[in-house]
Amino acid sequence: MNDFTGKNVLVLGGSRGIGAAIVRRFRAAGAAVAFTYAGSRDAAAALADETGATAIQANSADRDALTSVVAGRGALDVIVINAGTLVMGNPLDLDPDAVDHMIDVNVRAPYHAAVEAARRMNADGRIIVIGSVNGDRMPFAGGAAYALTKSAVQGMVRGLARDFGDRGITVNAIQPGPTDSDMNPAEGPMAATMHSFMAIKRHARPEEIAELAAYLAGPHAGMITGSLQTIDGGFGA
Ligand code: NDP
Numbered sequence: 001m002n003d004f005t006g007k008n009v010l011v012l013g014g015s016r017g018i019g020a021a022i023v024r025r026f027r028a029a030g031a032a033v034a035f036t037y038a039g040s041r042d043a044a045a046a047l048a049d050e051t052g053a054t055a056i057q058a059n060s061a062d063r064d065a066l067t068s069v070v071a072g073r074g075a076l077d078v079i080v081i082n083a084g085t086l087v088m089g090n091p092l093d094l095d096p097d098a099v100d101h102m103i104d105v106n107v108r109a110p111y112h113a114a115v116e117a118a119r120r121m122n123a124d125g126r127i128i129v130i131g132s133v134n135g136d137r138m139p140f141a142g143g144a145a146y147a148l149t150k151s152a153v154q155g156m157v158r159g160l161a162r163d164f165g166d167r168g169i170t171v172n173a174i175q176p177g178p179t180d181s182d183m184n185p186a187e188g189p190m191a192a193t194m195h196s197f198m199a200i201k202r203h204a205r206p207e208e209i210a211e212l213a214a215y216l217a218g219p220h221a222g223m224i225t226g227s228l229q230t231i232d233g234g235f236g237a
Contacts, residue, residue, distance in 0.1 A: 002218035005030035008122075009217075010073045012036050012060060012113055013083025014053070015044040017181030018130060021206035022080050025214050027051040034073055036060070036083065060109035061101060070116040078217045079117040081110045082130040084149075086183050088142045099145045106149035111156055114171065118160070124168040126217045127160065129153050130209075131173035133232040139197050150175070154228055161226030170225035172216055177232025179204040199234025 004026055014023040014035025020043070026033045034054040037044040044055040058069040060083045070079070087094060087102045110129050117127060134143060135150035153173050161171040178194045180186040186203035195201040212231050215221055230236055 001029055002214055002220075003030055004078075004214075004217070007031040007077040007217075008073065008075065009033045009078040009080070010035070010070065010076055010117070011080045011082060012066075012070075012109070013038075013081075015040040015047060015055070017183060018176065018179060018206045018209050019080075019082040020047055021210040022082060022213050023047060023053050024051055025207070025210035026078070026217075027053055029214065031078070036066075036069055038083070060113070061104040063108065063112050066109055067112055067116040070113050071119070075120050075122050076117050076125060077122050078126045078128070079113065079121075080128045080130070080213055080217075081113050083109065084130065084132075084183075086146055088146060090142060091144055094145065102145060103149055106146075107152045107156075110153060114156070114160055118164050118169060121164075121167070121169055124222065125164075125170075126221075127157075127164070127169060127171040128213055128216055129157055129171075129173045131157075131175045131228065133175045133177045133230055133236045135173075135175060135228070136230070137197075137236040140193065157228070158226045165225060168222065170216070170222065172224060172226070173228045174209060174212055174216070175228050175230040175232065175236075176204060176209050177230075177235035179206060179209055181206060194235070197235050198232070199237055202233065204231065204233065 015037035048055040131153040132150040138147040
């Protein structure tokens with residue numbers, strides 16, 4: 001296990017699901033960890049009590065609130081931009097405001113947070129954005145808007161990798177497939193359909209995604225940048 005003692009880590013959207021697993025993983029490896037949340041105050045407080053991480057309420061859709069939290073954490077070693085929302089359904093019926101909110105959280109926020117983090121990030125820092133295999137493959141109807149947000153992440157990490165590479169900072173996306181969380185429960189109504197697209201027919205555990213984040217954040221991953229790390233049980237194969 002990489003040792004992150006002395007490392008300054010910020011997880012955006014860490015109160016539940018994949019983000020909470022990432023908070024636990026970095027704390028277990030000794031890092032100083034802060035995480036943001038929007039609405040899940042109780043879950044955030046419980047996770048802070050459990051792990052000793054610092055919980056900060058900040059809505060990623062509010063650019064000023066977001067960038068001021070990132071700036072306030074000082075010189076980061078690792079930022080994991082995990083906060084995301086999912087709006088699915090017939091595009092003819094979807095609430096356009098809900099779609100725009102998803103674009104704010106899934107696209108605008110990662111860009112502004114990554115740039116703000118890079119302003120004062122330590123050399124050899126790590127910027128990790130949680131994208132989705134749906135950036136590559138959207139095999140059923142109703143996911144166009146979500147897929148567009150995750151495809152946007154792909155272009156962003158490729159570009160920012162070139163912007164910050166001279167400081168040894170790497171910028172990568174992790175692209176999970178179906179992963180057990182409130183957003184996508186392993187026992188949910190879509191589970192069987194999703195498993196039908198996969199070589200390994202189960203949801204991932206959030207801890208499996210967190211393990212990949214810890215690898216990308218560690219010293220052995222310094223040459224991995226501008227990349228899309230897919231962890232999807234073969235969903236996109
Ligand atoms: P959950 O819905 O279980 O958790 C989402 C987390 O993001 C919560 O901690 C939530 O905090 C936070 N969050 C949501 N909106 C905001 C906001 N506006 N500001 C700050 N924090 C926010 O989702 P998952 O853990 O499943 O998903 C995490 C990431 O992984 C997302 O980017 C998602 O798109 C991606 N992903 C998930 C997959 C899956 O199958 N689960 C597959 C592929 C990608 P709060 O509750 O306080 O609002």
